[in-house]
Amino acid sequence: MTYLIFNIKVRLLAYESLRLVQNPGSVLPPDVAYALPGLPASINAVGYSGIWKLPIMLNTKKQNILELDRKELITWLDDQGIEPYRADQILKWIYLRQADRFDRMTDIAKDIRPLLDDHFTISRLQIEDIETSKDGSRKYLFRLEDGKTIESVLIPERDHYTLCTSSQVGCAQDCRFCLTARGGFQRNLTKGEIVSQVRDVKNDLQDSMPLSNLVFMGMGEPLANYKNLLDAIEVITDSSLGLGFAGRRVTVSTAGLVSRLADLGRDTRVNLAVSLNATDNATRSRLMPINRKFPIEKLLKACQNFPLRGGRRITFEYVLLKDVNDSAKDAGRLARLLRPIKSKINLIPFNSHEGCQYQRPDEDTILQFQKILIDNNYTVMIRQSKGQDISAACGQLAAGHRAEGKGHGEKA
Numbered sequence: 001m002t003y004l005i006f007n008i009k010v011r012l013l014a015y016e017s018l019r020l021v022q023n024p025g026s027v028l029p030p031d032v033a034y035a036l037p038g039l040p041a042s043i044n045a046v047g048y049s050g051i052w053k054l055p056i057m058l059n060t061k062k063q064n065i066l067e068l069d070r071k072e073l074i075t076w077l078d079d080q081g082i083e084p085y086r087a088d089q090i091l092k093w094i095y096l097r098q099a100d101r102f103d104r105m106t107d108i109a110k111d112i113r114p115l116l117d118d119h120f121t122i123s124r125l126q127i128e129d130i131e132t133s134k135d136g137s138r139k140y141l142f143r144l145e146d147g148k149t150i151e152s153v154l155i156p157e158r159d160h161y162t163l164c165t166s167s168q169v170g171c172a173q174d175c176r177f178c179l180t181a182r183g184g185f186q187r188n189l190t191k192g193e194i195v196s197q198v199r200d201v202k203n204d205l206q207d208s209m210p211l212s213n214l215v216f217m218g219m220g221e222p223l224a225n226y227k228n229l230l231d232a233i234e235v236i237t238d239s240s241l242g243l244g245f246a247g248r249r250v251t252v253s254t255a256g257l258v259s260r261l262a263d264l265g266r267d268t269r270v271n272l273a274v275s276l277n278a279t280d281n282a283t284r285s286r287l288m289p290i291n292r293k294f295p296i297e298k299l300l301k302a303c304q305n306f307p308l309r310g311g312r313r314i315t316f317e318y319v320l321l322k323d324v325n326d327s328a329k330d331a332g333r334l335a336r337l338l339r340p341i342k343s344k345i346n347l348i349p350f351n352s353h354e355g356c357q358y359q360r361p362d363e364d365t366i367l368q369f370q371k372i373l374i375d376n377n378y379t380v381m382i383r384q385s386k387g388q389d390i391s392a393a394c395g396q397l398a399a400g401h402r403a404e405g406k407g408h409g410e411k412a
């Protein structure tokens, strides 16, 4: 009987679709939409908006529930006649309890669970590979639904883990020293794909040391994928219905997308890191094309205006490249440039990758550079990039290479 009704509904829908194709612009009568309650919302949507949603209608694939925010979930539930408080229950199952199936959600009414299952998946990223470094950091290679790949790096610290998270597949910034730039830009990650890196790695952790810190320093320019980044941060930092990270333990690193800095300061409570990497515009424009649009003065002005909560500082990252930006003069200029900004400095000695023209300065030069900054009263870390033996260090991420048979391991 159920099958028969379903069959009739599908036929009716097929007929209406044909009618729509023949009469573009017309809409399905609302009664047709209401006549199809048993079908997924993606199909029913056509009833309301006619020909323009036709491609969606033909795509009956379930939706990944991680792509929805709380409001959207409540709206969907409401359309099904289900009370809004169910949304919070579902979200808790997904993010706090790491549920993979709706039928395990024991406090959700039994008749709602199959309905959810008909419409949604609770997707995880496919773990293609995990490489572990001698220093304990772990590089996750994730395969996305469209076959593309991204990487996240889990870094053990003294009492917690930090996850270096990707925001895009590839990157459009074209920084000359960065391996991710090589493959060009492929696409933005969705909100669900950003959140899933964190949710899935957390789920995969075997020991009791917590994953409490996040840095958006993986593949991509986070501020160039602003909306999805923001939606992801909202879930990641939601302590009652999300992943519960403290805002002060999340850091967004940017190549200097000045047009978004004020937005980030207004919309979130995360830390800001800025990849400065040079102290004069000619050098910076050569290394980082974004500098032609947003030169150093504009970037630093925007940093000065960035709201800093509770004694926080902006981290300035500085990739040290031999004979390019590593002179004592550069260090002095850097000290002067950052003077008006509450800042700390991360020096990142260049991590080499095959075919790159740049080199890492020798140890003395690195220490001398650091000393000049310390003498100018800056807090200066030399970031000993972890995971170099598995090409997981800063700027070495370039997913997709492995899929094409050029594994990172081979290049290290």
Ligand code: SAH
Pocket (backbone or CB within 6 Å): 173, 177, 178, 179, 216, 217, 218, 219, 220, 221, 222, 253, 254, 255, 256, 273, 274, 275, 277, 317, 318, 319, 348, 349, 350, 351, 352, 353, 394, 395, 396
């Ligand atoms: N697009 C963002 C985040 C990704 S890059 C940004 O530019 O900040 C994260 C950090 O790695 C940046 O500071 C970048 O300058 C640095 N980096 C890139 N390639 C590197 C390399 N080969 N060696 C050392 N650091 C590198």
